[in-house]
Amino acid sequence: MKIQDKYAVALAYELTVDGQIVDSATEAQPLEYIHGCNMLIPRFEEEVEGKEPGEDFAFILSPEEGYGERNPKLRFDIPKESFAIDGKVREDLLIIGQVIPMLNSAGQVCHAQIVEVKDNDVTVDFNHPMAGKTLNFKGKVVSVREATENELKSANHCDCGDEGCDCCGHDHGDGDCCGHNHDDGCCCHHHDS
Numbered sequence: 001m002k003i004q005d006k007y008a009v010a011l012a013y014e015l016t017v018d019g020q021i022v023d024s025a026t027e028a029q030p031l032e033y034i035h036g037c038n039m040l041i042p043r044f045e046e047e048v049e050g051k052e053p054g055e056d057f058a059f060i061l062s063p064e065e066g067y068g069e070r071n072p073k074l075r076f077d078i079p080k081e082s083f084a085i086d087g088k089v090r091e092d093l094l095i096i097g098q099v100i101p102m103l104n105s106a107g108q109v110c111h112a113q114i115v116e117v118k119d120n121d122v123t124v125d126f127n128h129p130m131a132g133k134t135l136n137f138k139g140k141v142v143s144v145r146e147a148t149e150n151e152l153k154s155a156n157h158c159d160c161g162d163e164g165c166d167c168c169g170h171d172h173g174d175g176d177c178c179g180h181n182h183d184d185g186c187c188c189h190h191h192d193s
Contacts, residue, residue: 001144002050005036008147011048013057013139017130030142037155041066044137051141058138066135067128074126075115083122094122099129 003009010030015023025031033039035049043065048057063069083090093100098114102124112124147155 002052003035003048003141003144004050006147006152007035008143008145008151009033009035009048010142010144011139012142013137016136016138017133022130025139027140027142034147034151034155037152039155047137048141051144053141053143055141056139057141061135061137063132063134066133067130068132070127070132075123076126077118077121077123080118080120080122100124 001007010032011025012027012030013025014021035045041061043061047059047061051057080089080094083093094114094117096114096117099111100114101109102112104110110126112126113129114122115125116123
């Protein structure tokens with residue numbers, strides 16, 4: 001059975017960026033997704049389409065094919081009091097490099113990295129951590145099967161919806177649907193979780 005739209009796919013892979021492995025999934029705990037439902041970077045899906053279980057893959061995505069170039073307009077100063085809970089600023093959250101969830105005007109969750117902490121403001125960056133990076137993927141197709149109706153319905157109910165994430169201007173149609181926890185924000189998925 002070959003990878004095609006509306007099929008459930010499981011992949012083992014490694015993502016290498018700047019010579020370091022930044023994300024991976026094993027055959028025992030593969031990345032699972034529904035092909036053609038915007039759960040992964042579009043070019044990633046194009047590269048694995050038509051492959052069968054047991055088949056290896058290896059490809060490189062440019063920044064434009066991956067998460068795009070870094071956009072300086074996605075870096076903001078936010079008043080420090082915005083990080084207050086019960087009237088007290090959460091200094092433990094304000095650590096340079098820390099990625100924190102924030103709500104946009106539509107109530108959607110977007111992730112921002114703390115870049116600088118000043119006396120009254122905090123500089124945050126809503127660019128995806130892999131923006132501006134060349135992505136080197138290699139891996140193996142673990143399994144391919146027709147997706148169930150429930151899987152297809154779930155694949156179409158994601159955090160940011162069809163319009164993307166207001167706070168960062170990117171189309172994150174996959175939200176957090178993958179079910180994987182990527183604490184460092186890195187993954188081949190088309191989102192910033």
